[in-house]
Amino acid sequence: MPSTYATHPEARDIVFDFISDYDNPTLLxxxxxxxxxxxxxxxxxxxxxxxxxxxxxxxxxxMRGFGTxxxxxxxxxxxxxxxxxxxxxxxxxxxxxMGASDFKVQGFRLAILGFTAYxxxxxxxALRSGINTxxxxxxxxxxxxxxxxTQTLRLIVLPxxxxxxxxxxxxxxxxxxxxxxxxxxxxxxEAAYLMKQMxxxxxxxxxxxxxxxxxxxxxxLPTGLILGWLSKRLAVKR
Amino acid sequence: MTEVSVAKQxxxxxxxxxVLKSVNKHFGALHVLQDIDLTIARxxxxxxxxxxxxxxxxxxxxxxxLETIDSGSIAIDxxxxxxxxxxxxxxxxxxxxxxxSFNLFAHKTVLENVMLGQIKVRKADKKTAEExxxxxxxxxxxxxxxDKYPAQLSGGQQQRVAIARALAMDPKVxxxxxxxxxxxxxxxxxxxxxMQQLARDGMTMIVVTHEMGFARSAANRVVFxxxxxxxxxxVPDQFFSAPRSDxxxxxxxxxxxx
Numbered sequence: 001m002p003s004t005y006a007t008h009p010e011a012r013d014i015v016f017d018f019i020s021d022y023d024n025p026t027l028l029x030x031x032x033x034x035x036x037x038x039x040x041x042x043x044x045x046x047x048x049x050x051x052x053x054x055x056x057x058x059x060x061x062x063m064r065g066f067g068t069x070x071x072x073x074x075x076x077x078x079x080x081x082x083x084x085x086x087x088x089x090x091x092x093x094x095x096x097x098m099g100a101s102d103f104k105v106q107g108f109r110l111a112i113l114g115f116t117a118y119x120x121x122x123x124x125x126a127l128r129s130g131i132n133t134x135x136x137x138x139x140x141x142x143x144x145x146x147x148x149x150t151q152t153l154r155l156i157v158l159p160x161x162x163x164x165x166x167x168x169x170x171x172x173x174x175x176x177x178x179x180x181x182x183x184x185x186x187x188x189x190e191a192a193y194l195m196k197q198m199x200x201x202x203x204x205x206x207x208x209x210x211x212x213x214x215x216x217x218x219x220x221l222p223t224g225l226i227l228g229w230l231s232k233r234l235a236v237k238r
Numbered sequence: 239m240t241e242v243s244v245a246k247q248x249x250x251x252x253x254x255x256x257v258l259k260s261v262n263k264h265f266g267a268l269h270v271l272q273d274i275d276l277t278i279a280r281x282x283x284x285x286x287x288x289x290x291x292x293x294x295x296x297x298x299x300x301x302x303x304l305e306t307i308d309s310g311s312i313a314i315d316x317x318x319x320x321x322x323x324x325x326x327x328x329x330x331x332x333x334x335x336x337x338x339s340f341n342l343f344a345h346k347t348v349l350e351n352v353m354l355g356q357i358k359v360r361k362a363d364k365k366t367a368e369e370x371x372x373x374x375x376x377x378x379x380x381x382x383x384x385d386k387y388p389a390q391l392s393g394g395q396q397q398r399v400a401i402a403r404a405l406a407m408d409p410k411v412x413x414x415x416x417x418x419x420x421x422x423x424x425x426x427x428x429x430x431x432x433m434q435q436l437a438r439d440g441m442t443m444i445v446v447t448h449e450m451g452f453a454r455s456a457a458n459r460v461v462f463x464x465x466x467x468x469x470x471x472x473v474p475d476q477f478f479s480a481p482r483s484d485x486x487x488x489x490x491x492x493x494x495x496x
Contacts, residue, residue: 059322135339135341137337137339137340137341138341140337140341141335141337141341141342141343141400141403142343143304143327143330144302144304144333144335144337144404145330145331145335145354145355145359145404146327146328146329146330146331146332146355146359146407147327147354147355147358147359148323148327151358155354155358156343159345160344160345236344237344237387237389237390238344238389
């Protein structure tokens, strides 16, 4: 049986034409925003999460206390609350605008701040479980040749810990990619923001849902596959 | 002129390098080191033997403060062991340590293992560090394995790399914590030979081991420990042929028959 589109070429136009009606943002533009949010928040949370993990294993009780408190508070607050706090709290009440002059840029930067603060707690915990997989003797040998605490962590323990937790970190990154949809709540024009607009204006809600679901799978599936392959390749042999 | 410098070296060579005074340590209720007094002279090879749980490994590990002590004092080359921080790191660099389980850095090649301390602690440039690492690896007989990862080497080879890694820091004293206990029997000798060579070259060594053959042939002194105390100290011949304490007699009778 010939497909509907073959017998009625205009059907394709009727079903899909609404997509081209959106130019603020466009479909691709919206997903590009999702990618940018994920990228910058990913880098930020990797750096901040690593610092938090270093604090949690540090010999200084104050740092350990801070790391533990941070992780336990931040990971238990809903992300929506954190993102709204960044916009309504930081920007509107405390006038933290991250050097942005217009509202859009400000929202974008505050969203990255919020995602970084939130995701770092999960990166920290993944990394800490990785640190636990590194045998005690590795750190002892490092200290025995005269490396200090920071060098031991940076040169010996963390490189091995990272390789052990590439898989769990991929989970965190995938979760982050999907979590960026929360930024729609503060008006950042990413995928979920556009989806909401389309659903309000169009009839094909099922199709719209499918398009955005597909878009996210396109973003996250390769992430998982590539990092899975990398984790096998970089595994430390003992 | 030459005579003067030789005389100086001799004076230094007779100095006390490691001095432990009434050292005590507890693991919870277990009094694992009890009033340990031990002095090791420059160039001396001291073998510590004793039954399991006698505290000999702990003793070895307190000397570079991988284990802290509860009371007493430890001095290395006249300087008391610093508590933490930079001073301690500097001291550890001067004290080479070889572990039972090798503990080579698993994510670095053999060559990188031997270069790391030189570059990061001694601040040597890469080229000098590599040359020295390669010559040390040749010296312990694993030069051809330089670019492999530790897991690709046999236990005996890994332990010889670990010795090279410690030697790369130009240590004043080397600590060996049961260096052959985790090895297959046929690999023990290749490690002992390297250690014997080191002893002949005049390295100050403290060796915790069950290898009585090594104690006999390479040690200047045998220290016998039991239940957290030093029970007996003697030159190897005297210790093995005529132990004074009953505890040592009992221990030797159990191990020397086979």
